[in-house]
Amino acid sequence: MTDAQETAADTSLRTPGGAPPADVAPAPIPLLEPREGIPPVVASDDALAQVVAAFAAGTGPVAVDAERASGYRYGQRAYLVQLRRDGAGSALIDPVGCPDLSSLGEALRGSEWILHAATQDLPCLREIGMAPTELFDTELAGRLAGFPRVGLGAMVESVLGYALEKGHSAVDWSTRPLPDPWLRYAALDVELLIDLRNALEEELDRQGKLEWAQEEFDAIASAPPAPPRKDPWRRTSGMHKVRRRRQMAVVRELWNARDQVAQRRDISPGKVLGDAAIVEAALSLPPNAQALTTLPGFGHRMGRRQLEQWQAAIDRAKALPEAELPQPGQPLTGPPPPRSWADKDPAAAARLSAARAAVSELAERLHMPQENLITPDTVRRVCWEPPKDPTPDAVEDVLTTYGARRWQIEQVAPLLLRALTSATA
Numbered sequence: 117m118t119d120a121q122e123t124a125a126d127t128s129l130r131t132p133g134g135a136p137p138a139d140v141a142p143a144p145i146p147l148l149e150p151r152e153g154i155p156p157v158v159a160s161d162d163a164l165a166q167v168v169a170a171f172a173a174g175t176g177p178v179a180v181d182a183e184r185a186s187g188y189r190y191g192q193r194a195y196l197v198q199l200r201r202d203g204a205g206s207a208l209i210d211p212v213g214c215p216d217l218s219s220l221g222e223a224l225r226g227s228e229w230i231l232h233a234a235t236q237d238l239p240c241l242r243e244i245g246m247a248p249t250e251l252f253d254t255e256l257a258g259r260l261a262g263f264p265r266v267g268l269g270a271m272v273e274s275v276l277g278y279a280l281e282k283g284h285s286a287v288d289w290s291t292r293p294l295p296d297p298w299l300r301y302a303a304l305d306v307e308l309l310i311d312l313r314n315a316l317e318e319e320l321d322r323q324g325k326l327e328w329a330q331e332e333f334d335a336i337a338s339a340p341p342a343p344p345r346k347d348p349w350r351r352t353s354g355m356h357k358v359r360r361r362r363q364m365a366v367v368r369e370l371w372n373a374r375d376q377v378a379q380r381r382d383i384s385p386g387k388v389l390g391d392a393a394i395v396e397a398a399l400s401l402p403p404n405a406q407a408l409t410t411l412p413g414f415g416h417r418m419g420r421r422q423l424e425q426w427q428a429a430i431d432r433a434k435a436l437p438e439a440e441l442p443q444p445g446q447p448l449t450g451p452p453p454p455r456s457w458a459d460k461d462p463a464a465a466a467r468l469s470a471a472r473a474a475v476s477e478l479a480e481r482l483h484m485p486q487e488n489l490i491t492p493d494t495v496r497r498v499c500w501e502p503p504k505d506p507t508p509d510a511v512e513d514v515l516t517t518y519g520a521r522r523w524q525i526e527q528v529a530p531l532l533l534r535a536l537t538s539a540t541a
Contacts, residue, residue, distance in 0.1 A: 142277070144273045144277050144278055144279040145277060145278050145279065146278070146279045146281070147278050147279065147280060147281070147304050147307060147308075149300065150206055150300065150303040150304055150307055151206075151307065152205050152206065154208075154296060154299050154300050154303055155205070155206050155207055155208045155299075155303060156208070157196075157208050157209075157210050157293075157294065157299065158207060158208065158209045158210060158213075158214060159209075159210040159212070159213030159214060160213060160214070161214070164209065164214045164217070164219070164220070165219075167199075167204075167207045167209065167220065168219050168220050168223045169223075170203075170204040170205075170207075171199060171201050171204045171207070171220065171223055171224060172223040172224075173203060173204065174201035174202055174203035174204035175201070175202050175203050176201065176202045176203075176227075176310070177201070177227060177228040177229065177230050177252065177310060177313065178199055178200070178201045178224055178227050178228070178229050178230065179198075179199060179200040179201070179229075179230045179306040179309035179310050179313075180197070180198070180199055180229045180230065180231050180237070180241070180246075180248075180306070181197070181198040181199075181231065181232070181237065181302070181305045181306050181309070182194040182196065182197050182198070182237045182240055182241055183195055183196040183197075183198075183289040183302060184240055184289060185288050185289045185290040186286075186384075187286070187384050187386065187387075188288040188289075188290060188383070188384055188387075189288075189290050189382055189383060189384060190378045190379050190381070190382050190383055190384060190385070191379075192239060192240050193211070193240055193243060193244075194211045194237075194240040194241060194243070194244060195210075195211060195212065195289035195290050196208060196209070196210060196211070196289055196294065196302055197209040197211060197217065197241070197244070197246070198302050198303060198305055198306045199306060200306040200307065200309065200310065201310075202310070206303050206306060206307070208299060208302060208303060211244050212290075212292070215244060216244065216245050217244045217245045217246050218244075218245030218246070219245075220245075220246060221245045221246035221247060224246075224248075225249055226249060226250070227250070228248075228250045228251060228252055229248035229250065229251045229252070230251070230252045230254060230309050230310060230312075230313045231248075231251060231252075231253055231254070232253070232254045232255045232268045232271075232305075232309065233253070233255040233256075233268075234251055234253040234255075234256070234333075234336050235336060238336070239341065239342075242341065248337055249337060250333075250334075250337060251333050251336060251337045252313050252317070252333055253332070253333055253336060254268070254271060254309065254312050254313055254316055255267075255268070255271070256329070256332055256333070256336075256488075257313075257316040257317075257320060257329055258271050258316065259484060259485055259488050260320060260325050260328060260329050260332070260484050260488060261316060261319050261320055261323060261325065261483075261484075262323075262482075262483030262484055263275075268280065268305065269282045271312060271316075272308055272312055275312055275315045275316065275319075276308055276311055276312060276315060278308060280304055280305070281300075281301055281304065282301075283301070284297065284298045284301040284302075285301075323483075325482075327523065328521075328523040331521040331522060331523050332488075332521065335519075335521060347368075347442075348371075349367055349368045349371035349372065352367055352371060352391045352394055352395065353391040353392070353395075354391055354392060354395040355367065355395065357395055357399060358395060358398050358399065359444070361438075361441040361442060361443070361444065362401070362433065362434065362436075362441060363398040363399060363401070364398070364441070364442045364444065365433035365434075365436055365440075365441050365442055366394075366397060366398040366401065366429075366430050366433040366434070367394055367395065367398045368433070368442055369429040369430065369432050369433040370389070370394045370397060370398070370426060370429045370430065370433075371394060372429075373425060373426065373428075373429040374388050374389045374394070377425075389413065389426070390413050392412065392413055393411065393412060393413025393414060394413075396411045396412055396413060397411060397413075397414070397426070397430055401430070401434065402427070402430065404427060405420070405423040405424055405426075405427040408423055408426060408427050408430070409423060414426065450493065450496065450497055450500075451464075451496045451497060451499075451500035451501075452500075454468060454496065457500075461500070464499055464500050467499040467502065467535055467536055468495070468496065468499040468500075470534075470535035470538060471495050471498070471499050471531065471532055471535035471536075472495065474531040474532075474534065474535055475489060475490060475495060475528065475531060478527065478528070478531060482527075489524065489527065489528065490515075490520060490524050490527075490528045491518075493518075494515065494518045494519070494520060495532070497518060498511070498514055498515065498518070498532055498536070499532075499535070499536070502514075502536045503536075506533060506536040506537055507533075508529065508530070508533055511529045511532055511533045511536070512525050512529050515528070515529060515532075
């Protein structure tokens with residue numbers, strides 16, 4: 117009997133109520149408790165060793181999830197790791213008490229890991245010694261299979277008929293001790309992940325997309341960690357209002373000063389100083405700390421020392437020589453914005469229009485988002501700088517260079533070749 121079948125048979129996990137009328141689709145069954153109850157939180161080396169042994173002895177794929185404290189703490193470290201495997205049950209591990217989970221990662225090497233939106237959790241899992249060699253991403257599987265909503269709760273409800281309680285997704289997971297309702301929520305996140313994976317595998321196989329999905333999963337598992345973002349201060353919310361280079365320098369100095377404070381205090385940068393306040397200071401260029409207090413975000417609640425450190429950052433920016441001021445915009449590493457193509461290169465604009473229409477039509481026919489069929493950036497790059505001799509092999513080679521998977525190339529290359537040649541003709 118599968119996890120889902122056992123859950124359906126256990127009436128204690130359902131809310132009370134009668135059956136719906138025969139002509140109404142049955143309501144999803146709310147999951148109230150993990151099957152074996154809330155697992156104890158593992159926070160010691162001895163308890164971790166027991167979990168490692170249990171999961172090494174388990175069978176089949178391993179459901180994995182992680183909870184972070186986004187919006188509360190600096191960075192994206194994991195504050196709770198949840199796992200479930202046949203023969204081992206569920207486990208909740210505290211990475212604060214057990215910061216090195218490499219023994220667990222090694223015990224699971226060679227096993228398939230099931231994650232939902234894997235790219236969100238893999239960075240924080242790698243930090244604590246856990247990295248899959250093989251995975252199944254239930255969110256990505258849902259996208260490829262054409263599900264309109266691919267959040268975990270929506271997928272569990274539409275595929276398995278159960279309702280997950282999602283009220284604690286945005287809480288501060290660095291809180292210690294973690295309250296029981298939060299732990300219950302966390303354990304339920306992996307309760308049916310194996311069943312969801314199995315059902316989605318069947319659906320992908322039925323649609324002829326299972327090999328496509330496996331290529332995508334392999335690409336995620338083998339992808340190297342993302343490099344640090346260049347000039348992260350440019351992503352400050354409201355940055356579009358800042359047009360002068362001196363003002364941009366103020367944003368940069370305040371952003372860097374805020375980041376240092378946030379890292380030192382292990383607190384979310386937004387709780388130290390809001391983006392809106394940074395932009396206001398850049399636009400106003402206050403001459404002193406007293407003038408700074410009149411700006412939104414620098415009100416009476418802020419201490420004098422804080423005001424002085426922000427004003428010092430502003431003064432540093434104001435004192436920079438012209439040569440050291442940031443340049444407007446980021447250096448382009450690819451094609452210009454498509455809205456300018458018609459003026460810069462009308463032939464490229466025609467190629468892009470034809471390619472976009474063809475990709476859109478194919479994505480609709482395959483019942484998947486266009487960005488999963490082929491990334492828009494790849495389409496733009498191919499259309500802006502097409503192969504000198506646009507043959508099938510040349511188009512396939514350039515798609516490979518841009519990281520397209522084999523299945524994507526098989527589906528999209530003929531469309532792009534036709535767009536490139538017809539526009540040229």
